[in-house]
Amino acid sequence: MxxxxxxxxxxxxxxxxxxxxxxxxxxxxxxxxAMFGQLDPEHVFMMGDNPALPRMPDRPRLVxxxxxxxxxxxIRHLTVSARRALDDGMEEKIVLACLLHDISNGCLVRTxxxxxxxxxxxPYVDPEIAWAVQYHQPLRYFADEAVGYAYPASYDAFFGADxxxxxxxxxxxxxxRGHRWYMSARLVTLYDTYFFDSGPAFDPEIFTDxxxxxxxxxxxxxxxxxxxxxxMWRSVIWPNNFI
Ligand SMILES: [Fe+2]
Ligand SMILES: [Fe+2]
Numbered sequence: 001m002x003x004x005x006x007x008x009x010x011x012x013x014x015x016x017x018x019x020x021x022x023x024x025x026x027x028x029x030x031x032x033x034a035m036f037g038q039l040d041p042e043h044v045f046m047m048g049d050n051p052a053l054p055r056m057p058d059r060p061r062l063v064x065x066x067x068x069x070x071x072x073x074x075i076r077h078l079t080v081s082a083r084r085a086l087d088d089g090m091e092e093k094i095v096l097a098c099l100l101h102d103i104s105n106g107c108l109v110r111t112x113x114x115x116x117x118x119x120x121x122x123p124y125v126d127p128e129i130a131w132a133v134q135y136h137q138p139l140r141y142f143a144d145e146a147v148g149y150a151y152p153a154s155y156d157a158f159f160g161a162d163x164x165x166x167x168x169x170x171x172x173x174x175x176x177r178g179h180r181w182y183m184s185a186r187l188v189t190l191y192d193t194y195f196f197d198s199g200p201a202f203d204p205e206i207f208t209d210x211x212x213x214x215x216x217x218x219x220x221x222x223x224x225x226x227x228x229x230x231x232m233w234r235s236v237i238w239p240n241n242f243i
Contacts, residue, residue: 007050014046015046017035017045022110045242046242047241048241053068053239053240056068056069059221060221060237062211063204063208063211065236066204069107070107072201076199076200078100078106081188081192082098083206084191084193086210092210092214093126093128094132094188094191095207095210096214097185098188099210100125100129101188101192103121108235114136114138115137118131119228119229122228123216124227131181132188135173135182136192138169138170138172138176141165147186149189154194
């Protein structure tokens with residue numbers, strides 16, 4: 001696929017029904033019933049490449065997702081976290097975990113983002129990296145004074161000062177505390193920064209060597225290798241597909 005190739009459904013109005021997980025419970029009304037009434041030869045539901053998004057290569061690699069599907073805010077957050085770990089001399093597995101820790105809320109699903117993100121990357125990384133991504137989520141809510149990690153002040157602003165994490169988060173944090181990889185996930189929380197940190201993002205290119213050594217890029221591209229999480233990567237390539 002090159003940039004001059006036509007987009008699918010050309011010449012027609014491509015209607016986008018927002019994913020339920022990002023719409024239900026919000027004030028955004030469900031447009032689907034009205035859109036069904038608009039279907040005709042000129043109006044279709046979107047399937048395939050969305051001309052409003054940068055087109056992904058046929059065999060996309062991790063860096064393509066970082067460059068073409070993340071907001072500026074998220075790529076800054078991820079690259080700053082990873083760069084801080086790198087500058088502190090952390091081992092490369094930790095640097096990659098930092099780089100990927102919020103990949104799900106960056107481009108796929110916000111709720112339970114650590115769990116989604118871990119599943120997404122699991123076929124391609126050392127199990128310890130996926131584990132650290134999963135458990136950074138519950139551990140974020142619990143201080144560890146021995147390593148200088150405090151409950152994030154930003155969470156009071158985000159969720160209210162009286163917020164208490166749900167039972168499953170408490171249970172999973174407790175499980176993580178007793179695990180041999182605890183410090184890997186804890187380090188991700190330590191290098192986690194706040195989204196409102198100022199400063200520029202780093203080009204993901206600076207992590208090329210680390211990605212090359214620790215992320216198994218599938219020959220057919222992420223999304224097309226038949227792995228258990230291939231559909232998650234395809235959903236990021238085509239986030240607006242009707243089905
Ligand atoms: Fe996170
Ligand atoms: Fe984060």
